[in-house]
Amino acid sequence: MAERFGGRFSPANARPTDPAPSGGPATQRGSIHPWDRKRRSRAGGRSNILFFLPFLFVANALLGPPSGVIPGFVAFGALLLSAWLTREGIRAEEAFDARPIARRPAIPRKILASVLTGAGLFAGGLMGDAGPILAAGWGALGAGLHLLAFGPDPLKDKLPDGVDGFQSDRVARAVAEAETHLTAMRETVARLRDPALSRRVDAFSATARDLFRSVEADPGDLTAARRYLSVYLMGARDATAKFTDIYDRGRDPQVRADYEALLDDLGTRFADRTRKLLTNDRTALDIEIEVLRDRLARET
Known part of the structure; x- marks a missing residue:
């Protein structure tokens, strides 16, 4: 009997994107391709x-x-x-x-x-x-x-205006720790040799990195996002390790469904937190614009 090819380079089984809850972004299932946001490395040729x-x-x-x-x-x-x-x-x-x-x-x-x-x-x-x-x-x-x-190496730190070295170091350490958790999740799931599961973890990682980039752009958001960068990702890493051990023994579809539901829930929470941080930034900008308009109106 013919068997569908399922290697690492096979195309994903297309599934429709889940509807976004309450006008928010689509959930992890089928919404993000694992190659999104990736560029070809210049470390070749x-x-x-x-x-x-x-x-x-x-x-x-x-x-x-x-x-x-x-x-x-x-x-x-x-x-x-x-x-x-x-x-x-x-x-x-x-x-x-x-x-x-x-x-x-x-x-x-x-x-x-x-x-x-x-x-x-x-x-x-x-x-x-x-x-x-x-x-x-x-x-x-x-x-x-x-x-x-x-070309030469970068010789100066990249810091936005108003961000000091201490703030950037705190953010860099938090993001580096978060990246280690994502790497551990990816390497743990890779042992199952299941491309679909690996794609699901990659999709969640892309959503989590959106939050990382938001915090890097505004280090003041680190306090509001610290639980996501440490506690939640550490729990996701530990849950992934336990899931891999159990699923590898029996390939229980219910265990897999529970783990995929966990990734969906985590992806939604990370996306919501990123959206809230961006909304807060927009609100702060609107306040600054309104204050400047009031000052200009008084001076004229």
């Missing part, structure tokens, strides 16, 4: 090519004269480390760009990768007949081209 270049130098060192062995292996190590730092630097920059409030990376990975590229090409230049001056020229050119191709 050109950065992956960098991992192949070091092997040209080590091959030349092994096949060439003995005098080139040490410079060849130095070039191999420097360029391989440079490739890894470049890829990690791109990922760190993408995470920095994705958030409205972010600290600059503690280690300027792409800048260090440019320096290592220059050092590796300098060592590679010493393998042949080129003198140290020409090798240094190749190294400087390679470092400059690397920096031009991949």
Whole structure:
């Protein structure tokens, strides 16, 4: 009998979006695709090519004269480390760009990768007949081209006006803790090898991250959202672990239905909290506008 393909790349079983309660957003069931809000990472393509270049130098060192062995292996190590730092630097920059409030990376990975590229090409230049001056020229050119191709790391913190470092640190710690809970949920459910369940967790994660972004945009909302970022997500993580253990033993459909209902309820609560925070922000803005209008009316 033919069996429907259900691998990780198979399309989702289309289900209509549930009606939104009282004019609110649709619930988790079928409302958010797991790839929504995701962008293709730039940590590929050109950065992956960098991992192949070091092997040209080590091959030349092994096949060439003995005098080139040490410079060849130095070039191999420097360029391989440079490739890894470049890829990690791109990922760190993408995470920095994705958030409205972010600290600059503690280690300027792409800048260090440019320096290592220059050092590796300098060592590679010493393998042949080129003198140290020409090798240094190749190294400087390679470092400059690397920096031009991949750009420098973010060198300044991203903080909105009126937000100090202490507030941003509190928000960053709370969001980082919340992200660990979401990651644990995703990894726990992945053990079941059930794409539909993984999509449900991804959909809930997208809803939760809407709340994260709202708090990052206005750190003053952290107090109102702290329970959601810590207590509720920690409970969701523990419930996911217990569900996975029970469901993996018997694949009880009632257990699965109860867990999906929990995700639906959590998604609705997180969406409601995000909407309330945005409504409060709009109310505060309306008050500020009204105060300014009154002042302008009195001055005229």
